[in-house]
Amino acid sequence: MTHPAPGHFGAAVRRLAGRRQLGVDALAGLAGVPPPELTAILGGGAPNGGLVRRLATALRLHPADLFAVADLPVPEDVAPADPSAGWRLALLVQRAMRLSRRQRESLRAAVAALPAAARIGPPLEASSRHRYPPGPGGLLMRLMQNRNAGPVTTAKLLLVTTGQCLAASTYLKIGHGVLTPAPQRSTNFAMVIDIDSDDLAALTGLTVERPPPSAPTDIAGLIWDARRLDAAQLERAGALADRLRA
Known part of the structure; x- marks a missing residue:
């Protein structure tokens, strides 16, 4: 059985940002969030829905998919219709x-x-x-x-x-x-x-x-x-x- 390490969302975002060659300051700028707030998330903090949406845009992911990565409920406006x-x-x-x-x-x-x-x-x-x-x-x-x-x-x-x-x-x-x-x-x-x-x-x-x-x-x-x-x-x-x- 697999058990994720604490802060799995931050770890996933760090790995993907590395693939995009984005450091903390660059990713924070693209997402429109203060670098200290992003650093806290990358260090294991819990993200909120607004931050997830902004990071999804910055990382070129579907917002619904980054909500899945964050293990948060997918908002109705980006969920499947039927x-x-x-x-x-x-x-x-x-x-x-x-x-x-x-x-x-x-x-x-x-x-x-x-x-x-x-x-x-x-x-x-x-x-x-x-x-x-x-x-x-x-x-x-x-x-x-x-x-x-x-x-x-x-x-x-x-x-x-x-x-x-x-x-x-x-x-x-x-x-x-x-x-x-x-x-x-x-x-x-x-x-x-x-x-x-x-x-x-x-x-x-x-x-x-x-x-x-x-x-x-x-x-x-x-x-x-x-x-x-x-x-x-x-x-x-x-x-x-x-x-x-x-």
């Missing part, structure tokens, strides 16, 4: 995997052009079994929740995109720190999370290898864009994928 639509997301991705890269670009453009749906229902993290403790596995699963994927949808997404065949219960164990993902499994997560593999390694502290050139890494962007949609919109997007393939 937490019950994960199965529709998996079907959309399965259909998209049958398309050429150019066809997937057309599909993603159509998905991005759809209006954001009104928020429906409680977030996935409202369920006790989907509240993961701090740690690398918990962070991976919280990042998947930001993409509207609980354990079942995560299992389906990774199966159709990478061929990784694991039960939903295994992903629950990863999320709760019972299992630590091996480097290849961490790399498979990187293929459906639109975060650079080296950045994901910095955030999680895991070894994340770069996906092979032939990997369908463009799918991660489609998954992110689709989080704005409800089940009905995802169904229409799936029908469009079928038409593009015909």
Whole structure:
């Protein structure tokens, strides 16, 4: 079982800032916060929501993802629209995997052009079994929740995109720190999370290898864009994928 060190948020931000070649003063300037305040956070202090948003912009991350790193509830304005639509997301991705890269670009453009749906229902993290403790596995699963994927949808997404065949219960164990993902499994997560593999390694502290050139890494962007949609919109997007393939 993995146990994060105290101040895991500060450690993750330090590693990612190092990847960006940003010192404390430079990062504080980009985030618009006093350097002593940032130094306290990097040293293990607890961040507030406003600081998380500013740091996300400075570090070029989705705000929802940095909230996941901080182990804070994801605010409604940056959370997935329809937490019950994960199965529709998996079907959309399965259909998209049958398309050429150019066809997937057309599909993603159509998905991005759809209006954001009104928020429906409680977030996935409202369920006790989907509240993961701090740690690398918990962070991976919280990042998947930001993409509207609980354990079942995560299992389906990774199966159709990478061929990784694991039960939903295994992903629950990863999320709760019972299992630590091996480097290849961490790399498979990187293929459906639109975060650079080296950045994901910095955030999680895991070894994340770069996906092979032939990997369908463009799918991660489609998954992110689709989080704005409800089940009905995802169904229409799936029908469009079928038409593009015909």
